[in-house]
Amino acid sequence: MSVTETLAATALIPDARSPATAWDADRVVTEIYHGEYKSLVRLAVLLVHDVPTAEEVVQDAFEAMHHAWRRLREKEKALSYLRQAVVNRSRSVLRHRTVVDRNAPKPAPDEPSAEQGALALIERSAVIAALRTLPDRQREAVVLRYYADLSEADIAATMGISRGAVKSHTARAMASLKSILELESS
C-alpha cells in the first residue's frame, strides 16, 4: 500500500477520538518514513547544510506530526504538514546557528571548524556554494522549487507566504546566483 493510499484510508476514519488514533498515527509515521524520510532529510540538508542536524530536524517534524495527529484536519496532507515543519524547523536552526556563531569564539585560521567538515560533503560545486550565500527565504524558495519540484502554491503554503512573495524570492535568488556564478567564472 502506498503512502497516499494509507493516508487516504486513514482520512476516512470517522471519529478521530477513537482509541485507535495513536495506532493510526504510528502507522502513518511508519508509512511516510519508508516513503519520504530520505527525501525529507535531503531537503533539510540543502537548507541547514548539515546531515546530523537535518536528521534531527526531520525526526522532530515526525514527532510533531505524531503528537498533533488529532489536529490534522486533512490527513492526506500529512506530507505537506511534514514538509512545512521541516522548513520551519530548518529556519529555526539557522536562526539559532546565527546567534551561536555571533557569540562563539573564532577558530584559528588554519583550523577547520566542525561545520566546515560537515559542509564538505555537499559543497562540491560552485552552484551549491553560491546557494549557501543566499538569504534564507530565497534559498528555501529555490530548494523547494528546483529540488522538491513544488508548485508556487505549494511553496507558498509550505513557507507560509503568498504566491507573489514566492515569485519575488525565486527571481531574486536566481539573479543573485547568476551574478555570483558569472563573477566566479570571470
Add this chain to the structure above:
Amino acid sequence: MTTPGRDLEAALRRELFAAAAAVEPTPGGLERIRARTRKRPPQPWLLSVLLGALSRARYWVWRGHWAWPGSAPGPHALSRSGGRHAARGGWLRLRPMVALAGVAFVATITLALPPLRQAIVQVGSNLTGGNPSSGSGANGNGSLSGNGGGGALANDANGTPGTGSSGTQSAAARPASTSRCQPTATPSSSPTTASPSATETTTDPKPTADPSATVTTTSCPSPGASGKANSPTSTPTTPSVTQSGTATATPTTTPTPTPTPTDSGTPTTWPYPYRWHDYGVTASGTPAASGSSAG
C-alpha cells in the same frame, strides 16, 4: 557552469539533485522517531480540540481564514482582483484590533455580571489558598476579610446578603482603626437592627472601645463625597449583626435610602471594603466634605 536563462535553472536543478544524492541518512531513524513518540503520545482529544480552535483563531487573526493554510485559499487567492484585495488589505490590518476588542468585550461582560465575577473571585481565592468562606462572608455582611479574597465583592452596594462570616475573620481584618473612625451609618429607621453592642463584643478586636469615640467619628470624611456607590450615603445596607455567641452575621437591607447618623453611640460593623485610612484620612482627619455625609 554559468549559463544564462533556463540553462541556469537546469544546472541548478542538476546540482541540487547531485548534492542531495550524496546524502545518505543514518539507519535507525524510525526507531529514534518511535522512541520519541512513545515519550510523547498524541494529544488528548479535548486538548487537541482546544488547540485546534486556538490555532484557527490565530490563523483567522493573522492570515484571514479559519482553516489550515494549505486547505483554504489564502490572501494570494484574491490577488487577481485588485479592488477586493485592496479592500481586504484594510480589513486585514483591522483584524487584530477587532480580535482584541472582542476579547475586551467578553472580559467586560464577564466581570460586569456579579455571579460570574463572584465565581471568578471565588476560584481565584481558592487557587491562591484563600478561605472561600471569607470570600462569601465579605459579600454584603460588611466584614472585611483579611486575605482579600472577597474585598472586591464587598463593594456590592446592593446589600446582597452574605452568609457565614465568622466574627473572628472580621475582627482580624478590622483592627483597632475601626473604633477610631467608625462610620455611624446605622439608619435610625431600621428597626431590625440588632443590638450593636453584641456585634461589638464579638467582631471588634477592641470591644472596650468607647462608644462615645465612635460617635465622634462622625467627623470622619466620607467616601460618599466622591459619589461612589459604596459610600455610606448611597448604601441602604445596614449590617445588623445578631450575635448569639456563634458570630453569625446577617445583613439586613432597609428600604430607607438615606441613612441618618445617629448618636446612639453604638459601633456597628463597617460594611464597606474600604477603610478610612484607605482614603488617606486618619481618625482625626479632615471633616467630611458635605454635611449630608454619614461618615
